[in-house]
Amino acid sequence: xxxxxxxxxxxxxxxxxxxxxxxxxxxxxxxxxxxxxxxxxxxxxxxxxxxxxxxxxxxxxxxxxxxxxxxxxxxxxxxxxxxxxxxxxxxxxxxxxxxxxxxxxxxxxxxxxxxxxxxxxxxxxxxxxxxxxxxxxxxxxxxxxxxxxxxxxxxxxxxxxxxxxxxxxxxxxxxxxxxxxxxxxxxxxxxxxxxxxxxxxxxxxxxxxxxxxxxxxxxxxxxxxxxxxxxxxxxxxxxxxxxxxxxxxxxxxxxxxxxxxxxxxxxxxxxxxxxxxxxxxxxxxxxxxxxxxxxxxxxxxxxxxxxxxxxxxxxxxxxxxxxxxxxxxxxxxxxxxxxxxxxxxxxxxxxxxxxxxxxxxxxxxxxxxxxxxxxxxxxxxxxxxxxxxxxxxxxxxxxxxxxxxxxxxxxxxxxxxxxxxxxxxxxxxxxxxxxxxxxxxxxxxxxxxxxxxxxxxxxxxxxxxxxxxxxxxxxxxxxxxxxxxxxxxxxxxxxxxxxxxxxxxxxxxxxxxxxxxxxxxxxxxxxxxxxxxxxxxxxxxxxxxxxxxxxxxxxxxxxxxxxxxxxxxxxxxxxxxxxxxxxxxxxxxxxxxxxxxxxxxxxxxxxxxxxxxxxxxxxxxxxxx
Numbered sequence: 001x002x003x004x005x006x007x008x009x010x011x012x013x014x015x016x017x018x019x020x021x022x023x024x025x026x027x028x029x030x031x032x033x034x035x036x037x038x039x040x041x042x043x044x045x046x047x048x049x050x051x052x053x054x055x056x057x058x059x060x061x062x063x064x065x066x067x068x069x070x071x072x073x074x075x076x077x078x079x080x081x082x083x084x085x086x087x088x089x090x091x092x093x094x095x096x097x098x099x100x101x102x103x104x105x106x107x108x109x110x111x112x113x114x115x116x117x118x119x120x121x122x123x124x125x126x127x128x129x130x131x132x133x134x135x136x137x138x139x140x141x142x143x144x145x146x147x148x149x150x151x152x153x154x155x156x157x158x159x160x161x162x163x164x165x166x167x168x169x170x171x172x173x174x175x176x177x178x179x180x181x182x183x184x185x186x187x188x189x190x191x192x193x194x195x196x197x198x199x200x201x202x203x204x205x206x207x208x209x210x211x212x213x214x215x216x217x218x219x220x221x222x223x224x225x226x227x228x229x230x231x232x233x234x235x236x237x238x239x240x241x242x243x244x245x246x247x248x249x250x251x252x253x254x255x256x257x258x259x260x261x262x263x264x265x266x267x268x269x270x271x272x273x274x275x276x277x278x279x280x281x282x283x284x285x286x287x288x289x290x291x292x293x294x295x296x297x298x299x300x301x302x303x304x305x306x307x308x309x310x311x312x313x314x315x316x317x318x319x320x321x322x323x324x325x326x327x328x329x330x331x332x333x334x335x336x337x338x339x340x341x342x343x344x345x346x347x348x349x350x351x352x353x354x355x356x357x358x359x360x361x362x363x364x365x366x367x368x369x370x371x372x373x374x375x376x377x378x379x380x381x382x383x384x385x386x387x388x389x390x391x392x393x394x395x396x397x398x399x400x401x402x403x404x405x406x407x408x409x410x411x412x413x414x415x416x417x418x419x420x421x422x423x424x425x426x427x428x429x430x431x432x433x434x435x436x437x438x439x440x441x442x443x444x445x446x447x448x449x450x451x452x453x454x455x456x457x458x459x460x461x462x463x464x465x466x467x468x469x470x471x472x473x474x475x476x477x478x479x480x481x482x483x484x485x486x487x488x489x490x491x492x493x494x495x496x497x498x499x500x501x502x503x504x505x506x507x508x509x510x511x512x513x514x515x516x517x518x519x520x521x522x523x524x525x526x527x528x529x530x531x532x533x534x535x536x537x538x539x540x541x542x543x544x545x546x547x548x549x550x551x552x553x554x555x556x557x558x559x560x561x562x563x564x565x566x567x568x569x570x571x572x573x574x575x576x577x578x579x580x581x582x583x584x585x586x587x588x589x590x591x592x593x594x595x596x597x598x599x600x601x602x603x604x605x606x607x608x609x610x611x612x613x614x615x616x617x618x619x620x621x622x623x624x625x
Contacts, residue, residue: 008064011063011064012055012058012064014122015051015054015055015058015119016048016051016052016054016055018115018118018119018122019047019050019051019054019111019115019118020047020051021114021118022111022114022115022117022118023043023047023050023103023107023111023114023115024043025114026107026108026110026111026114027039027043027103027107029110030104030106030107030110039103039104042102042103043103045102046102046103050090050111053086053089053090054082054083054086054115057082057083057085057086057089058082058119060082061078061079061081061082061085062078063078063079063082063119063123075123076120079116079119079120079123080116082119083112083115083116083119084112084116086112086115087108087109087111087112087115090108090112091105091108091109094108145169145170145171145209145210146170146171146173146206146207146208146209146210147163147170147171147172147173147208147210147211147212148172148173148174148175148176148199148202148203148206148208148210148211148212148235149163149172149174149175149176149190149211149212149214150175150176150177150196150199150211150212150213150214150215150226150230151175151176151177151213151214151215152175152176152177152179152182152185152187152192153177153214153215155214155215155240156175156177156187156214156215157187157188158214159212159214159240160172160175160187160188160190161188163212164188164189164190170210172188172189172190173190173206173207173208174190174191174192174193174202174206174208175187175190175191175192175193176192176193176194176195176196176198176199176202177192177195178195178196180195183195193206196225196226196229197229199211199226199229199230199232199233200229200232200233203233203234203235204233208233208235209234209235209236210235210236210237210238211230211233211235211236211237211238212238212239212240213226213227213230213237213238213239213240214239214240215240231520231523234528236525237523237524270486270489270490270565272489272490272492272493272563273493273496273562273563276493276496276497277306277492277493277496278306278307279496280306280361280403280492280495280496281303281306281307281308281361281492282306282307282308283307283308283309284308284309284360284361284402285308285309285310285312285357285358285359285360285361286303286308286310286311286312286359286360286361286362286363287312287314287353287357287359287361287362287363288300288303288311288312288313288314288362288363288365289314289315289344289362289363289364289365289366289392290314290315290364290365290366290367290407291313291314291315291321291324291365292313292315292317292319292320292321292323292324293315293317293320293365293366293452293453294449294451294452294453294484295365295407295449295452295484295487295488295491296313296315296363296365296366297320297324298484298485298488299363299365299488299491299492300313300324300328300337302485302488302489302492303363303492304328304331304333304336304337307336308336309336310336310337310338310357311336311337311338312338312340312353312357312359313325313337313338313339313340314340314341314342314344314353314366315340315341315342315366316341316342316343318341321339321341322339324339325337325339338357340353343384343388344366344384344388344389344391344392345383345384345387345388345391347391347395350391350392350395351395354395354396354398354399355399358399359399359401360401360402360403361401361402361403361404361405361495362392362396362401362403362404362405363405363407363491363495364389364392364404364405364406364407365407366384366388367384367385367407367422367423368380368381368384368385368419368422369409369419370419371411371417371418371419371420371541371542371543371544372541372542372543372544374417374418374419374422374543375417375418375542375543376542378418378591378596378599378600378603379591379594379596379599381418381419381422382422382587382588382591382599382603383591385419385422385423385425385426386422386425386426386584386587386588386603387584387587387588387591389406389425389426389429390429390584392404393429393430393433393441396439396441397433397436397437397438397439400437400438400439401439402438402439402440403439403440403442403495403498404430404439404440404441404442405442405443405444405491405494405495405498406426406427406429406430406441406442406443406444407443407444407491408423408426408427408443408444408445408446408503409423409445409446409447410445410446410447410480410508410548410549410550411423411548412424412426412427412445413445413548413549413550413551413552414549414552414608415607415608416543416544416545417542417543417544417545418543418600418603419543420543420607421603421604421606421607422603422607424607425584425587425603425606425607426443427443427445427503428575428580428606428609429441429580429584430442430443430501430503431443431501431503431571431575432575432576432577432580433577434500434501435501435577436577439500440498440499440500440501441500441501442494442495442498442500442501442502442503442504443502443503443504444490444491444494444495444504444506445503445504445505445506445550445569446480446482446487446490446505446506446508447479447480447481447482447508447548447550448479448480448481448482449481449482449483449484449487450481450482450483450484451484452484456479456514456517457517457521459471460517460518460521460522461521463533464521464522464525464527464533467533468532468533468534469533469534469535469536470518470521470522470533470534470535470536471535471536471537471538472514472515472518472535472536472537472538473514473537473538473539473540473541473544474537474539474540474546475515475537476513476546477513477514477515477540477544477546477547478511478512478513478514478546478547478548479511479512479514479548480508480509480511480512480548480550481508481509481512481517482506482508482509486565487506490506490563490565490566493563493566494506494566497561497562497563497566502568502569503556503568503569503571504561504566504567504568504569505550505551505558505566505567505568505569506565506566506567507564507565507566507567508550511547511548515535518535519535522535551569552610554572555571555572555573555610556569556570556571556572557569557570557572558570571610573609573610575609575610580606583602583605583606584606586602587599587602587603587606590602
């Protein structure tokens, strides 16, 4: 408190001194250096009351409660308002007193102007000194980075000021903005040089080695176009996050971040029917298998927002479960969670879980998913992806689970890999079992999820961190991609939409060429393709194909649901439940006995349904390995 009071006293004393100097100079100027004795006496008598008026006005305008190092135009207006009010009051008092005047009205007005200049100078001294030092550093040591800022709005001007005043040394060489009214104007000493079409030539002409995208608001299409232009340059690319999102986020974010792979997709955030999802999940016992995986763990996070009665998280990865449980505990939600270590291939473990907790809803994410590995170990794929799924589905029927959501993949469409084949069999189970009891079975089919474990994006990033090369299997390889948050929110929405027996397909947008994705990720690191990081081709691996499909034509068609990003797959085929059960039993026996060739034949026979159905009976399908 003492230091605060002392700070106020020093500020008030400084203002009184400045008023004294300003009015003394005014008298000197008014009388050309020779002040009449009467006015000398009046000045000495009145200067303290005059200074007091200014000090009181300054206090009323809050001038003693501001941090002037970061002062802006708002603070300047406060100084102007305080000085103007004080000067008008003093002038009015001088006029009311009448003749003879204690001080000439011209001295009061001139004193007010000089006081305004003095108050502004003393309060903006830090800004003036900083500006001088910034220019001095520019002359002496130059800059580490020459920066082109995209956007001349509030975010752009804030970034420009911040970068120009960093000690590390940045120079904003110009700004880009699509508003033609701003072109040619200056923002903190940097000119607006043109619209987005000028990004490439301006970067080259101004020798910018960094581009900072600082847009207050931009549509996904506009952002993609601007980002595409930035990537044609050799400069590093950064983006300023939304300031309101930063304030609402519990996680700290830097003021400038790297462009993410999600930015490359340009997909807008997907709204869901929150009330429908809450009605589905609130106060329910929910089981998530594979809960320690990428999709499973994010699914758990989003489910917890809807306040379930209990969330059962099952996985055979105890380290992943521990990490997720720690995260949940930090958020104060551990009372809603039960961690369950176990393998879905162990039916006795599943039975005990259903018996103890009787889940209302099951999200089945557990699966082996890496295509080349499962080509070598088809037995393991069958144990988890087929037999584990069947055991889980049967128990769901036995304990009258309300809804069972099976997480599928685009690789299940006309599969060419063991992984895709086992997922296709899972879809057939959901389709057939929906007619057998009260449980609503449904499948949700979608493509690759960015940044999921083992996916191509983390692999590329790791390879870049190690200095390259980045490996791509084939120059024409392409895949569908979507963000993790988007995929999981749509899974929950699909669960709310199902009527049983549904296969839902998430809207994946356009396919992305893997080579182009690799090149863009390299550029996001500010590196040059072929010079800093090379891209090499390693050849298509077992089970892979160049392009994925989302529908099995002509047996499947999609119909739009109430949600624009979710379609219902309508099938023009049927598979008898008894035949499905017989084939799964056969596959299980072959996996247990180690007859690999016969196992592969049985897997392909069942997974290729219905593409062969018009040609021959399922039981007469020839072997395929």
